[in-house]
Amino acid sequence: MSTSSPMLVFRNVSVRTERKKLLLDGIDLDIPGQGLYGIIGPNGAGKSSLVRTAIGLLKTTSGEVVLGGHPLSSWPAHALAAHIGYVPQQILSYWNLSVAEMLHLRVAQIPGDLIEHCQIGHLLERRFTTLSGGEQARVAIARALAHRPRIVFADEPAAHLDMPHQHLVLRLLREYARTQTVLIVLHDLHLASRYCDRLALFAGGKLVASDTPARVLTPEILDPVYGVSTIQAHVDGWTFYTVRDDIACP
């Protein structure tokens, strides 16, 4: 399939839990065959549910997810595992493995440039469970990219990272997205505006807007969704976002 065709398509996708709670509500979205695609929105908006549905961890109640031109439901599990990389929101390891052992579960030969780019060379012999949150996040990103998947899902990979490592990881994912598809959940709107090619804004399980960062990150669109009055500051060509302090958070 060419990089110009969509890599991932949601066609009128709704997802309900067994107790009938609506997690996603009629989502129509095309994710291109390359580029860094940001998913933003308030807590509980449905961002993780979208990612979990895209990789088959949540089943659609109606509508269809199409991955690489084929219905997600038709993908054999081993082919799906080879095609995608996933950085979950909560990174868990149930075994007392070293970082090198964890990565070797994915690939026989760990790419040296990936170790360098994720800055995890000094962590390879450490037990994963003893790492700090930021160190675990960098290992999780290396693990997600190690087998060169066609599409990567990263659910808040920047959440535990300090400022330099946030940019390190965003640059790494943007570089990867030059030829592949990367879908990333972000809360930091500055990072979203600076690194993402396109953004999809979610609220209450619905897709509110899907466009370039400049077109989505406007007070007219953000304020009703976040229930606050946003301010944008422009410094050195970058845009930074915050809220006025004279209003109550929702």
Ligand SMILES: Nc1ncnc2c1ncn2[C@@H]1O[C@H](COP(=O)(O)OP(=O)(O)OP(=O)(O)O)[C@@H](O)[C@H]1O
């Ligand atoms: N299995 C489930 N059963 C019941 N409710 C669920 C389930 N999974 C998610 N939810 C609820 O659905 C809503 C969307 O959850 P989701 O994790 O997709 O939000 P999110 O946008 O990723 O939020 P956050 O920014 O807080 O991580 C939340 O209210 C959540 O509590």
